Amino acid sequence: MKKDIILAGVGGQGILSIATIIGFAVVKTDLYLKQAEMHGMSQRGGAVESHLRISDKEIHSDLVPHGRSDMIISLEPMESLRYFPYLKHEGWLITNITPFVNIPNYPEMEHLLKEIKGHKNSIAIDGDAIAKEIGSPRSMNMVMLGASAPFLEIPFEMLEDGIRAVFGRKGEDIVKKNLDALNRGRDFAEKHIKK
Amino acid sequence: MDKLLLLGDEALAQGALDAGISGAYGYPGTPSTEIFEYVQHSKEAAQRNVHRTWSANEKTAMEEALGMSYTGKRALVTMKHVGLNVAADPFVNSAITGANGGLIVAVADDPSMHSSQNEQDSRHYGRFALVPVFEPSNQQEAYNMTFDAFALSEKYETPVIMRLVTRLSHSRAGIVRTNQLKENKINLPANPNQFMLLPAFARINYKNLIEKQKFLEKESENSKYNVYHDGKDKSLGIITCGLGYNYVKENHVEAECEYPILKICQYPLPRKLITKIVDECDEILIVEDGMPVVEEWLRGYLDNCLKIKGRMDGTLPRYGELDPARLRTALDLEPYPIKEVPTIVKGRPPELCKGCPHRDTYYALNEAMKEYEPGHVFSDIGCYTLGFLPPFNAINSCVDMGASISMAVGAADSGLFPSIAVIGDSTFGHSGMTPLLDAVNSKSNIVAFILDNSIVAMTGMQDSAVTGRVEDICLGIGVDKEHLRVINPMKSHHEENVKIIKDEINYNGVSVIIPRRPCIHIVAKLRKQK
Incomplete structure (x- = not known):
């Protein structure tokens, strides 16, 4: 088993929580994990990425090699395309489609969607809309984690345990909403694959 | 034993706590900040009352740590690479005084300048001040080395640099804790003049420091962190420093590397091991994250003795951090097919927060x-x-x-x-x-x-x-x-x-x-x- 994942988004959207939850799940197993992230000035409103590598054999590089990523999980549509050089041709592109516009030259949405759908294996999901539907707009990142769950080869219950552990101190309601978001994301992805 | 999921920074900090520090000193600076913060938020550190308040700057932090070392207790001081410039005066002189209690200077370099003004390499400081350097290649090593670095520091009465780079500082992996040492008790220097750098004493200390070097070199030669991996094909020998080893290995996942590899993670350089690989192989590739420090040493000013490839001849980029793809090119391996970034993707620089x-x-x-x-x-x-x-x-x-x-x-x-x-x-x-x-x-x-x-x-x-x-x-x-x-x-x-x-x-x-x-x-x- 080997999964090389790029997490992408804009500083503040919550990619690190995704990494933390997967990390929490994996560290309890015999699998190896490396997860490289960006801190410091690079966080503020700018493009952020995290490299997450899971394997049943020892992992050497902290960085995913170019052209070797099995999956991009992106919380923002334009950001999902920025990391194409990492993605295998048959790799999965799983992205939220609500744009985060904080630059004057942000591209047209239809052009972005064309590029996203032009990739062989892609799942475009309105994570923000689903998070709002369940009354928890800030759980968009967990919707996206859910949407990637069918491809992760990590037992779903372990991701749920991860959410309980990471959000536990914020109260039962927050945990419940994030679990809900996770499930909704997974349901969307599974339906999409069946199509 | 349960694994802890820790950043390289945090692994070093946990190592320092387990190796019995009585104080951590530092000033925040990316990518070093999380070393100190880990100690600061540690329940254990609180129970033991380990000192863990930020200092005003790196110079005061370095001097405070030296003061703790003077008393015989173990101290950790943390900073980013440019912070060591601020602390350079006490740092260089701490090599002359030497340490009493173990003293680790943990410095995080930032190749590619993700969050810095330059990409200076702290190994230069180690050689400049005649201070040994440990350079972990992964998170578990960052933890383990802390024990060895403190032991070396106390055995030879010298401060020790632990050099991290951004990619290790800010990458997580599972860590197993191995040991827990007791803190030292107060025990002032046996030689009352050790920290008295009046010229008459400084000359004596400096002579001792120079004499220490051959013993430190021997320690490097016997270090478990400097390892020679043999290979059948001697047309090339690869010397890797710190993280460089991972990028070479990453390109040999399917098949073992056919070339000998000398993995270096402890300095001064292990002379015997370097001589061995240079003698055995026709050409040498040097892989180091940061500046071409070892490459410059081995080339020498005239650069006419050895066939060396590395950052200085363009085999690897002259600056910027390494990654697996860059090594792939350097090793003459076929690159993986790569999808271009679509041209509609625009830059998204960081910005001041809304409401700032x-x-x-x-x-x-x-x-x-x-x-x-x-x-x-x-x-x-x-x-x-x-x-x-x-x-x-x-x-x-x-x-x-x-x-x-x-x-x-x-x-x-x-x-x-x-x-x-x-x-x-x-x-x-x-x-x-x-x-x-x-x-x-x-x-x-x-x-x-x-x-x-x-x-x-x-x-x-x-x-x-x-x-x-x-x-x-x-x-x-x-x-x-x-x-x-x-x-x-x-x-x-x-x-x-x-x-x-x-x-x-x-x-x-x-x-x-x-x-x-x-x-x-x-x-x-x-x-x-x-």
């Missing part, structure tokens, strides 16, 4: 400066450096901690008017007070903005050393009370703030303006405290 007080300060400053040509504002290291970017375009320099005020002084001496400095509260505490003293003493015609957001924001909300005391400090330094102005950086105060700034620009002398409003990320926390 610095935004309002810059809007007011820009308006007050409208009547002058651009090029008058010297800034510093912090979130406010983002004021360089549109829509602000408000500042013209960012050099090193504290340089805003000193450069404004020099520019005013040249006749530049107005000459403005913009510095944050914590940076002011770090290195801004002494240049302000210069400004007062020479009656410089400058306006210094001290942006007081009550926190070290850029590195992730550490306590600022001067919170609540900025005015008192300025007055103590000798700033005229009439020209020490506190403003509220809010839209609703804009007109008033512009007027105050204009008035102070027109005052011929030192003015200090303190725009004061907490960082938006701590507002909720401050409310709770009330």
Whole structure:
């Protein structure tokens, strides 16, 4: 088993929580994990990425090699395309489609969607809309984690345990909403694959 | 045993706690910050009452750690690479005094300058000061090495550098804790003159330090961190330093590397092992993250003895951090097929947060400066450096901690008017007070903005050393009370703030303006405290 994942988004959207939850799940197993992230000035409103590598054999590089990523999980549509050089041709592109516009030259949405759908294996999901539907707009990142769950080869219950552990101190309601978001994301992805 | 999921920074910190430190000292700086923060938030450190308060700057941190080492206890001091420049004086001299209790200087370098002004390599400092360097290649090594580094430090009475790079500092992996040592008790130096660097004693210590080197070299030769992996094909030998090893291995996942590899993670360089690989192989490839430090040493000035490939001949890029793809090219392996980034993707630089007080300060400053040509504002290291970017375009320099005020002084001496400095509260505490003293003493015609957001924001909300005391400090330094102005950086105060700034620009002398409003990320926390 080997999964090389790029997490992408804009500083503040919550990619690190995704990494933390997967990390929490994996560290309890015999699998190896490396997860490289960006801190410091690079966080503020700018493009952020995290490299997450899971394997049943020892992992050497902290960085995913170019052209070797099995999956991009992106919380923002334009950001999902920025990391194409990492993605295998048959790799999965799983992205939220609500744009985060904080630059004057942000591209047209239809052009972005064309590029996203032009990739062989892609799942475009309105994570923000689903998070709002369940009354928890800030759980968009967990919707996206859910949407990637069918491809992760990590037992779903372990991701749920991860959410309980990471959000536990914020109260039962927050945990419940994030679990809900996770499930909704997974349901969307599974339906999409069946199509 | 359960694994802990830790950043490289945190693994080093856990190692230091388990190796029995009595104190951690440091100043925040990406990518080193999380080393200290881990100790600071550790329950164990709290129970043991390990010292864990941020210092005013890296120099005071280094000296405080040296003071703890003097007493015989183990100390850890943390900083980013450019922080070691600030601490260079005590650091270099700590090699001459030597350590008593174990002393680790943990320095995190930033190849590719993700969050820094340069990509200097701390291994140069190790060689310069004759201090051994440990350079972990992974998180577990960062943990394990801390024990060995303290042991070496106490055995040879020397400070030891532990050099991390961004990619290890900020990457997580599972760590297994191995051991827990007791802290040392107070035990002053056996030689009462050890820390007395009067020339007569310094000469003796320096001679001892030079003599120590052959023993340290022997330690490197026998170190479990410097390992020779044999290979059948001797047409090439690969010397890897620190993380470089991982990128070579990453390109040999399917098949074992056919070339011999010498993995180096402890310095001074292991002479015997280097000689062995150089003698056995036709050509040498040197793989190091950061500057071509080992490559320069091995090439020598004339560069005419060995066939060496590395960063200096273009086999690897001359600067910037390494990655698996760069190694792939260097190893002549077929690159993996790569999808291009679509051209519609635009850059998304970091920005000042919505609601950030610095935004309002810059809007007011820009308006007050409208009547002058651009090029008058010297800034510093912090979130406010983002004021360089549109829509602000408000500042013209960012050099090193504290340089805003000193450069404004020099520019005013040249006749530049107005000459403005913009510095944050914590940076002011770090290195801004002494240049302000210069400004007062020479009656410089400058306006210094001290942006007081009550926190070290850029590195992730550490306590600022001067919170609540900025005015008192300025007055103590000798700033005229009439020209020490506190403003509220809010839209609703804009007109008033512009007027105050204009008035102070027109005052011929030192003015200090303190725009004061907490960082938006701590507002909720401050409310709770009330």
